[in-house]
Amino acid sequence: MSRAGGSARVQVEGVHKSFDLDGRSTPALLDVSLEIHAGELLCLLGPSGCGKSTLLNIVAGFLPPTRGRVLVGGAPVTGPGPERGVVFQEYVLFPWLTVAQNVEFGPRLMGKPAAGCREITARYLEMVGLTAHASKFPAQLSGGMKQRVAIARALANDPAIVLMDEPFGALDAQTREVMQEELSRIQRVEHKTIVFVTHSIREAVYLADRVVVMTSAPGRIKEIFTIKLPEPRDRFAPEFTQYEREITRLVKEEVMKVHE
Amino acid sequence: MSTVADLVQWGLRGASPRSGRALALRLGAVLAFLALWSLASGLVVLLKLFNPIFLAGPWLVLGKLLQLGLNGELWGHVAATLGRVAVGVTTGALLALALGLLAGQLRPVRNLVEPIVEVLRPIPPLAMLPLFIVWVGIGETSKIAFITYATFFPVFLTTVHAVQRVDPLLLRAARSLGARRGRLFLRVVLPAALPEILTGIRLGVALGFFVIVISEFIGAEQGLGYLINDGRNFFLVPQMLGAAIVLGLLGYAGNALVMLLGRRWLRWERPSAS
Ligand SMILES: Nc1ncnc2c1ncn2[C@@H]1O[C@H](COP(=O)(O)OP(=O)(O)OP(=O)(O)O)[C@@H](O)[C@H]1O
Numbered sequence: 001m002s003r004a005g006g007s008a009r010v011q012v013e014g015v016h017k018s019f020d021l022d023g024r025s026t027p028a029l030l031d032v033s034l035e036i037h038a039g040e041l042l043c044l045l046g047p048s049g050c051g052k053s054t055l056l057n058i059v060a061g062f063l064p065p066t067r068g069r070v071l072v073g074g075a076p077v078t079g080p081g082p083e084r085g086v087v088f089q090e091y092v093l094f095p096w097l098t099v100a101q102n103v104e105f106g107p108r109l110m111g112k113p114a115a116g117c118r119e120i121t122a123r124y125l126e127m128v129g130l131t132a133h134a135s136k137f138p139a140q141l142s143g144g145m146k147q148r149v150a151i152a153r154a155l156a157n158d159p160a161i162v163l164m165d166e167p168f169g170a171l172d173a174q175t176r177e178v179m180q181e182e183l184s185r186i187q188r189v190e191h192k193t194i195v196f197v198t199h200s201i202r203e204a205v206y207l208a209d210r211v212v213v214m215t216s217a218p219g220r221i222k223e224i225f226t227i228k229l230p231e232p233r234d235r236f237a238p239e240f241t242q243y244e245r246e247i248t249r250l251v252k253e254e255v256m257k258v259h260e
Numbered sequence: 261m262s263t264v265a266d267l268v269q270w271g272l273r274g275a276s277p278r279s280g281r282a283l284a285l286r287l288g289a290v291l292a293f294l295a296l297w298s299l300a301s302g303l304v305v306l307l308k309l310f311n312p313i314f315l316a317g318p319w320l321v322l323g324k325l326l327q328l329g330l331n332g333e334l335w336g337h338v339a340a341t342l343g344r345v346a347v348g349v350t351t352g353a354l355l356a357l358a359l360g361l362l363a364g365q366l367r368p369v370r371n372l373v374e375p376i377v378e379v380l381r382p383i384p385p386l387a388m389l390p391l392f393i394v395w396v397g398i399g400e401t402s403k404i405a406f407i408t409y410a411t412f413f414p415v416f417l418t419t420v421h422a423v424q425r426v427d428p429l430l431l432r433a434a435r436s437l438g439a440r441r442g443r444l445f446l447r448v449v450l451p452a453a454l455p456e457i458l459t460g461i462r463l464g465v466a467l468g469f470f471v472i473v474i475s476e477f478i479g480a481e482q483g484l485g486y487l488i489n490d491g492r493n494f495f496l497v498p499q500m501l502g503a504a505i506v507l508g509l510l511g512y513a514g515n516a517l518v519m520l521l522g523r524r525w526l527r528w529e530r531p532s533a534s
């Protein structure tokens with residue numbers, strides 16, 4: 001697995017996942033196959049409960065697939081690892097570490113020398129605009145700040161792939177747009193392979209190189225859109241709205257199925 | 261007396277940072293208690309309710325403590341009790357921590373240790389005291405072993421619980437940053453479990469002071485428990501009350517000490533206070 005920064009390809013090959021519910025095996029994912037290109041930002045979109053988090057957790061190595069496999073940089077995933085950074089919806093920071101120590105967690109674990117760690121930490125804190133808050137504890141931060149620390153922590157570990165499960169889901173609309181702009185800007189510098197789960201079609205069209213729309217549960221891939229819009233994107237451009245409209249129609253179809 | 265006053269001061273400050281008003285309220289409560297106590301013992305004398313030696317007033321008790329403090333007798337007893345509690349609690353807490361951390365992490369260890377602990381735990385430790393005397397004898401060792409035994413349970417149980425309760429998302433986050441086994445334990449499980457473990461240690465300290473007194477009733481020539489028992493034999497109520505008060509203060513100071521040490525590690529819980 002290529003660890004020296006950069007990005008890596010992710011291949012999801014015929015992944016099925018079932019959960020045991022009251023002794024009955026209930027399918028959550030049905031035969032999902034997907035290739036995520038190196039350096040691509042891919043958004044996963046679909047109705048609630050369709051298996052987006054499940055798919056992300058399988059790629060992260062937190063859950064084993066029932067059938068099929070996931071390859072990262074050509075090597076099969078058997079568990080979580082530092083080449084796949086994760087940003088959780090719930091702002092998961094180590095509360096006993098300061099902002100800087102949180103960001104430094106990965107590099108220090110790798111045994112990088114202290115000076116190198118400090119330099120990396122400074123760079124990523126700067127990137128997410130939190131240099132002034134380096135010595136604060138998570139309890140002293142707002143939700144948006146916490147999530148920026150989590151993103152900085154994931155990137156500072158220099159993973160080839162970043163998996164984000166509704167990272168901005170709990171933020172207010174304004175903060176959310178600011179964070180999207182920040183992520184898009186960072187991605188233009190870092191060129192990671194990013195899998196980004198979201199409920200927001202606008203967010204997907206703003207961020208993604210490709211948008212994967214999933215069917216209602218059990219989740220399959222319904223359609224894949226390639227977003228051909230110049231960066232930074234203009235949320236008010238007619239082409240942007242056009243993508244939004246098209247994807248909304250597809251997602252609605254699936255959401256209606258849930259309510260039938 | 262200055263030492264006791266210092267302990268009070270330290271205890272009050274150690275419990276948690278307090279505003280001036282809260283501190284005044286707390287001191288006021290102590291003074292009000294002393295006033296009520298004086299009143300009660302005064303009424304007993306005035307109204308000839310019962311033999312006043314049964315309820316000595318606070319000034320009599322403080323006078324007795326002062327006397328014991330000045331002639332040096334008190335410090336020997338304090339040192340004996342403190343020494344036993346310190347050694348016993350430390351041993352018990354260390355044993356419980358080692359076993360608790362293992363049991364929390366490893367299911368086989370848990371399955372091995374937990375049933376035994378669950379059976380022994382509901383037995384009041386005091387019920388085991390005669391057994392300790394039979395097994396280990398009446399001397400210093402049995403007293404310390406007894407405190408060790410009593411301290412073990414709260415620390416063990418809170419440690420196991422704390423380790424098992426660590427937020428699984430923290431573990432996932434650490435794993436996907438590259439942490440495994442040993443480092444996962446040291447860098448995530450331990451710090452995440454620490455607040456609850458410290459609560460267990462405070463319970464252990466309190467229990468240590470609780471059981472030392474009774475074990476000092478039996479076959480001791482020194483210690484605050486001995487002082488109380490000795491007072492009982494000779495109807496020296498001021499001595500009994502005085503020793504009890506010193507015990508209370510020591511227990512309070514012990515708790516404050518653990519919190520003081522803990523605060524260094526738990527600054528992150530309430531960072532704005534620091
Ligand atoms: N650990 C589990 N045990 C049992 N069933 C589970 C488990 N995790 C998920 N499921 C089920 O699998 C399905 C997919 O869940 P998942 O969390 O992946 O959905 P999602 O697309 O992320 O939904 P949302 O958008 O609401 O987050 C759901 O029906 C859910 O009930």
Ligand SMILES: [Mg+2]
Nearest residue numbers: 052053054165
């Ligand atoms: Mg989800």
